[in-house]
Structures are given as structure tokens and as C-alpha cells.
Amino acid sequence: MHNNYYFLRVLASNLRQKLMYARLKQCFSQEKDELVLGFERQNGEEFWMKCCLGPQFSCLQFPDNFHRAGRNSVDLFSDVLLAEVQEVEMYENERAFSLHFLGDFVLLFKMYGNRANIILFRDGEFQSLFQSRLKKDAEISLANIHRPLNQSWEAFQANDGNYSALFPTFGKEIKSHLLSLGYENALLKPRWEILQTLKADLENPTLFVYHREDGVFLSLLKSEAEVLYVGHDPLEALNALYKYHYSIGEFLKEKTQLLAFFQRAQEKTRLYLQDLLNQGSKRGASVPYEEIANIIMAHLHLIPANVNAVELPDFYRDNTIKVKLNASLSASQNAENYYRKSKNYAKELAHWQEQVDRKREEIKLWEERWEQVNQATNRKQLKAFIPLLTKDTSQKAVEEIPFKVFDVQGWTVWVGRNAKNNDLLTMKYTKRHDVWLHARDVAGSHVVIRNPQQKVVPKQVIEEAAGLAAHFSKRQHESLCPVIISSKKYIRKTKDLLAGQVIVDREEVILVPPARID
Structure with missing residues (x-):
């Protein structure tokens, strides 16, 4: 919920206290999808914001200090450098807030999950954006971001208790919480009372960072999951989320992906090996080419011209055998073909055995890698295997x-x-x-x-x-x-x-x- 409207509202209120009349001293990027803003507050203290806006994970972090790299960093939004913050504005029912600077500059923080971005405006007109891949963000109008909604009892009644139209910003976690409170089975008035209680709790929430099987999450609601952080400071909560996301959440995600990758590799190799073994069984059950050639040579007088197959006495097994022929060749030429195949058979058999041995070694290797990853307890132990995961080709x-x-x-x-x-x-x-x-x-x-x-x-x-x-x-x-x-x-x-x-x-x-x- 760290990009949920209700959390951002708490965050914007806190940032208003921290940043009013502070000057933006630095604004740069030295990592892909990461923007760093350094402010100087009126009391001379530094205030840092690190904005991680990747397509997989977007989050704000507030380190106590930050050391800019000597190389590979680039200044951004230079027009607003040294400008003073005049206001921190939270937009109604939207996952967005903005910093207003002296000189009619506005930095919009659009916290839309995997489409998060920071956009600069001046006099209400678009100037530039941080994530250039999100080209449509250049069309955003500051005047139209506010989304006022009628959330009255009368509107609730008119929607027959369907809160989605009145509270579109609840998100999955709040909706799941309402279900756990028995919202769906309640009558209209009790439903309204549940919503009012929930809204009050979200006005001044306790903030939690939880560890669940599917990762690390920030929440405004109580949960049975393992608690990593609990408090009321949104900056501390985001710092905790960022820290645990990379130390625990990313580790578990990568570990799960690696285990699944190695399991797939094992299964694929086993199927390949089984196919090879089936080939070997068929080869072992078939009549050797040299014997077929000998049978043809012994019965040349019984083989008519221009036929694709013929049945001949098999003196090796005291039976008859159906022999495939090339109709365009004579009987003796067909025998020569089988003799040639017989010579290649030894090479083919050796190559087959080599492949079987190789696949058995591959299975053993995949099993060992799976076990090593399964025993890993931190990201450092996974480091050697991550390149293999990236080769699991992005489709x-x-x-x-x-x-x-x-x-x-x-x-x-x-x-x-x-x-x-x-x-x-x-x-x-x-x-x-x-x-x-x-x-x-x-x-x-x-x-x-x-x-x-x-x-x-x-x-x-x-x-x-x-x-x-x-x-x-x-x-x-x-x-x-x-x-x-x-x-x-x-x-x-x-x-x-x-x-x-x-x-x-x-x-x-x-x-x-x-x-x-x-």
C-alpha cells in the first residue's frame, strides 16, 4: 500500500512539515530508474529523497545522507535548482502529490505502481519528465488531476451500497479487509458504518511493514503476517520497506525464480534423456544393418526390380523379415547401402552413449544447483546463479x-x-x-x-x-x-x-x- 492514496496523503502531510521553504540544492540520477533530490532546510539541515521508479518496484526512500558518485551521474530538472518549496499538494483521490516551487515550478510525483514518474511543469505547462519511456505522461494536465467525488450517505444509497464508485482508491488490500469484516453480508446502514470506521482509521493510521510468503509490503491495516516495522512516521516506514524489500523480498523472489528455473531444467533434461533411452531400446530391438545386408546378398535372386520392400527368409532368426528398399537401386546396391549404414552404426552408437552420459551429468548438475539455492539464506549466496536466471530468456x-x-x-x-x-x-x-x-x-x-x-x-x-x-x-x-x-x-x-x-x-x-x- 506504499503507493496507495491513503498512505500518500499521510506522506504528503509529513513532507509539508519537512520541506516548506526548503531549497532544492541537488537533483540528479546515477542509477537507472533512480532520481535523487537533495534539499537544504531553513535550519541548515539536509533532507534527501531517493525516488526509485522502476517498472518492477517503485518506492520513495529518505536516507539521512547521500554521497553523489564522481562519475556516471547526470543533473536533471536543472531549471528548478535553488528554488524554494512553497507548498506540498496532495491530489484528491489520486496516487499523486506535488512540490510547488517559487517561480511557478511544480514537480509532480505520479506514484502509479510500475508506471511511476516525476514530471516538471511551469505555469501549468509540461516541461520535462524523468521516465522518458512513459511518453503519455507529457499529456498530463495539472488542472485535471484532482478527482473530487461525492462520498456522502446519499451517494452511497444511490449506488446501493457499492463502495467502488465512491472510493475507487481503496485498492485490493482494503477491499480484502472489508470482506473480512463481513461487509458483503451486511445491510446498507451497517455497511456505511463499517466504511466510516475504516475511513477514520485511515486518517491517522498505524503503519506496518509485513513479511509474507509473496514478499515484503507496507500496510495501513493489521494483519497476521510477520511484522518487520510498526510506527506512525511515513518516512521511517518507507525506509523500512525499502530496506526489507531488497534484503528479504528480493532475496525470496530471486530464490523462488531460481528454484523454479532449475526444476524446469531438470525436467527438460530428464525428458531428453528418456527420449535417448527409448531410442536405444528401439535400436537394440531392431535387426542390425549388417545382417539385413547379408540377407539381401543371400537372396538376390528373390528380389524383383523397382520395389520399395520385400519379404525374405531370415536365416539368423529362422523366420521371415520385411526389408525396406530403395526402388531406384538394384538389390546389390541396396545391400551396399545397408553395409554403409552398418559402418556408421558404431559411430552413431558411440555418439548416442556420449549424449546419454552428458544428459545424466546435466541432471546431476541441475540437482546440485537446486540444492545449493534451496539452502541459501541471503542474496550473496545467490549471486553466482543470477546470470543463469537472466539467460532463462526474456520471452x-x-x-x-x-x-x-x-x-x-x-x-x-x-x-x-x-x-x-x-x-x-x-x-x-x-x-x-x-x-x-x-x-x-x-x-x-x-x-x-x-x-x-x-x-x-x-x-x-x-x-x-x-x-x-x-x-x-x-x-x-x-x-x-x-x-x-x-x-x-x-x-x-x-x-x-x-x-x-x-x-x-x-x-x-x-x-x-x-x-x-x-
């Missing part, structure tokens, strides 16, 4: 990229969607040190491993990305696919080449199975 950023996006062991991999999109990916988005991949000698997507830090890309990451290049190519149904690996600095395109075509000046080729994508 918005992913949607803005015009390519397929994959996360391969923490590395971002982009995959082109079509020929023109391949050109866009390779020639516009890819940087010199990014790794570029493509299935060899066939049409397919360009695949890029992003490497902005210019690190050595692990072999396992390259192999998984190569599997994606194989999957998004004409070779996606083959057991193994040759994939070109290069660096973007060795990729070029001339004007005579068609969309998607490039020249690779230096390359390496590896053989990988196409990736399996659900």
Missing part, C-alpha cells in the same frame, strides 16, 4: 528475433527459417566471432552460435548446434549428416548468388545425427 527478447531460437547449454543458437531469412541471419545479425553451421551439399537452414564474448565454444555445444543444422536440412531423416562449421569472418556473399547462398572460405566438417526436436 519478449526471443520474440523480437526473426529466427528460431534455441538454448544449447546456456549458449544462444539462431536458426534461419527460409532462404531470405538465412541471408538476414548470416549477413546482418551474425558477428565476426559467431560460429556458423550448415548441412553440407544440401539445402538447409543457416545455424549460428552467438559468441559476443569471443570465448572458445565447447565441442559439445558445437555438436548439438550441428545436430540442429542437420535437422533443418534435406538430410534430416538420415542417420548421420556431414555439417560445415566455420566462423562468420570466413563467410561472404557476392551479388550473383541466390538468396541463402554464401561462399565459405574456410571450413571444418563433422558427422552428427540430426537433432530430435519435439
Whole structure:
């Protein structure tokens, strides 16, 4: 409730006592979403306001002192510097108050949750604003902020006891409190009496800072939650809220997010491992390619030309076996294909086992990280894991990229969607040190491993990305696919080449199975 109308009304009254005739000596920003105002009061004392106006958390804080950084700070609202505060105005039924300065300057504090802002006016006309992302705030009219409402008994009767029209500033917590008082089941007159008692309590409230499962909150109402602060000074209450929000609230929020992230990673890896094990079971139950080739060679006289399949005697199992064939090849050529597949089988099996072992290690790693975070008791212990959380890709950023996006062991991999999109990916988005991949000698997507830090890309990451290049190519149904690996600095395109075509000046080729994508 720290941005609720009823709390801001108490705050504005307190600020009026503190700031009347004080001069604004400093106004600057040295952190994103943070504005610092330093005043000199008539008795010579300093008074500081730190305004944190982020999209996730907006709050005012009042430190005893503040040391401005020597670098990376910028002066703001310079027109009002050294001006004297003439009035602190609270706007009726709005989450906003303003400081009026000599010279007809007004600093409006619009405390609208994740849309909080500070806006400068002169002679009632807009001058500038702090949060430039909130462009519509430039259209705010000071004359129209007050919202007078008829909150009389007659108006209450006319609305049949529906308080929302008379008290739109109550907010969720006050509405929940009214429900707990039995408001909905009461008759009209008792409802009015409940509202009048509540209004009186909100005029001069006791202020609480609570710790609940979902974070740290300031409230004007009693609660069963753990109390971190109780008092009547709104400045002290905001300082307590700010302190506990970052020491407890943010810690719990980040811890919960990390635990959920690691749990999802475990489940995803387990599903991948199970898929690999299922592949192994099917492979183990299937007839080896070399045996199929031997059966074909032993029964060449029984195989007619131009057929896709044939049933042949299986002398290994004393039964018959249905053998798939390429109708455009002769029987002996089909046998040669199976012999070739048999040679690749050992490589494929070794690669499969390597993937199984890797996924088991990944599961173990995710479990260890989950346990470490679960045991953490402060934000410092989470510090090493926060970068992993930020890689849990903001979906918005992913949607803005015009390519397929994959996360391969923490590395971002982009995959082109079509020929023109391949050109866009390779020639516009890819940087010199990014790794570029493509299935060899066939049409397919360009695949890029992003490497902005210019690190050595692990072999396992390259192999998984190569599997994606194989999957998004004409070779996606083959057991193994040759994939070109290069660096973007060795990729070029001339004007005579068609969309998607490039020249690779230096390359390496590896053989990988196409990736399996659900």
C-alpha cells in the first residue's frame, strides 16, 4: 500500500512539515530508474529523497545522507535548482502529490505502481519528465488531476451500497479487509458504518511493514503476517520497506525464480534423456544393418526390380523379415547401402552413449544447483546463479528475433527459417566471432552460435548446434549428416548468388545425427 492514496496523503502531510521553504540544492540520477533530490532546510539541515521508479518496484526512500558518485551521474530538472518549496499538494483521490516551487515550478510525483514518474511543469505547462519511456505522461494536465467525488450517505444509497464508485482508491488490500469484516453480508446502514470506521482509521493510521510468503509490503491495516516495522512516521516506514524489500523480498523472489528455473531444467533434461533411452531400446530391438545386408546378398535372386520392400527368409532368426528398399537401386546396391549404414552404426552408437552420459551429468548438475539455492539464506549466496536466471530468456527478447531460437547449454543458437531469412541471419545479425553451421551439399537452414564474448565454444555445444543444422536440412531423416562449421569472418556473399547462398572460405566438417526436436 506504499503507493496507495491513503498512505500518500499521510506522506504528503509529513513532507509539508519537512520541506516548506526548503531549497532544492541537488537533483540528479546515477542509477537507472533512480532520481535523487537533495534539499537544504531553513535550519541548515539536509533532507534527501531517493525516488526509485522502476517498472518492477517503485518506492520513495529518505536516507539521512547521500554521497553523489564522481562519475556516471547526470543533473536533471536543472531549471528548478535553488528554488524554494512553497507548498506540498496532495491530489484528491489520486496516487499523486506535488512540490510547488517559487517561480511557478511544480514537480509532480505520479506514484502509479510500475508506471511511476516525476514530471516538471511551469505555469501549468509540461516541461520535462524523468521516465522518458512513459511518453503519455507529457499529456498530463495539472488542472485535471484532482478527482473530487461525492462520498456522502446519499451517494452511497444511490449506488446501493457499492463502495467502488465512491472510493475507487481503496485498492485490493482494503477491499480484502472489508470482506473480512463481513461487509458483503451486511445491510446498507451497517455497511456505511463499517466504511466510516475504516475511513477514520485511515486518517491517522498505524503503519506496518509485513513479511509474507509473496514478499515484503507496507500496510495501513493489521494483519497476521510477520511484522518487520510498526510506527506512525511515513518516512521511517518507507525506509523500512525499502530496506526489507531488497534484503528479504528480493532475496525470496530471486530464490523462488531460481528454484523454479532449475526444476524446469531438470525436467527438460530428464525428458531428453528418456527420449535417448527409448531410442536405444528401439535400436537394440531392431535387426542390425549388417545382417539385413547379408540377407539381401543371400537372396538376390528373390528380389524383383523397382520395389520399395520385400519379404525374405531370415536365416539368423529362422523366420521371415520385411526389408525396406530403395526402388531406384538394384538389390546389390541396396545391400551396399545397408553395409554403409552398418559402418556408421558404431559411430552413431558411440555418439548416442556420449549424449546419454552428458544428459545424466546435466541432471546431476541441475540437482546440485537446486540444492545449493534451496539452502541459501541471503542474496550473496545467490549471486553466482543470477546470470543463469537472466539467460532463462526474456520471452519478449526471443520474440523480437526473426529466427528460431534455441538454448544449447546456456549458449544462444539462431536458426534461419527460409532462404531470405538465412541471408538476414548470416549477413546482418551474425558477428565476426559467431560460429556458423550448415548441412553440407544440401539445402538447409543457416545455424549460428552467438559468441559476443569471443570465448572458445565447447565441442559439445558445437555438436548439438550441428545436430540442429542437420535437422533443418534435406538430410534430416538420415542417420548421420556431414555439417560445415566455420566462423562468420570466413563467410561472404557476392551479388550473383541466390538468396541463402554464401561462399565459405574456410571450413571444418563433422558427422552428427540430426537433432530430435519435439
